């Protein structure tokens with residue numbers, strides 16, 4: 001299993017220490033949650049913070065934009081050195097065009113689905129995608145309770161990917177722990193995002209290792 005620790009639950013007063021702990025862990029990515037207070041009822045941080053994180057991070061950045069009109073920010077995301085740019089399906093009027101633009105900018109294109117958005121909305125773009133991020137909580141906050149329907153959605157998405165020959169990876173975000181991660185792994189998830197589980201753990205690198213073992 002690949003693991004993408006979300007710094008939303010890190011100590012913002014001492015981000016460097018938490019990023020360095022992740023550098024020294026088995027984490028595969030660093031998950032960066034950007035919120036605009038419009039698409040979701042919360043505001044997190046923006047590009048100056050991501051650039052500062054990038055200077056310390058030795059893991060590739062997995063940027064999750066919870067913002068309206070994410071297509072307006074593609075070059076700014078690219079300039080942070082991000083490897084993956086995730087946009088919400090619900091935030092994109094012209095999703096196909098946005099996916100192409102992200103790839104033209106040299107990043108991996110990811111599309112994120114809210115818990116209420118069906119996997120079937122991706123049928124016409126699945127072959128263009130590098131990644132699908134399934135939300136297992138309503139986006140906006142760390143530390144929420146896992147929504148079990150996400151397990152079925154992973155199965156449905158795995159089936160769609162296998163049928164179409166898409167190379168998209170399946171990432172799951174929200175309420176992920178060692179316990180909720182297990183059925184997600186069995187259902188076919190490739191990458192697990194975890195914030196509070198990792199950063200509230202006595203030993204965050206051990207929490208990463210536990211998720212990696214799934």
Ligand code: DX5
Nearest residue numbers: 006139140142143175195196
């Ligand atoms: C929620 C964010 C998540 C969040 C996950 O809107 O997209 O990445 O940090 O936090 P946990 O793992 O605590 O649910």
Ligand code: ZN
Nearest residue numbers: 033064173193
């Ligand atoms: Zn996220």
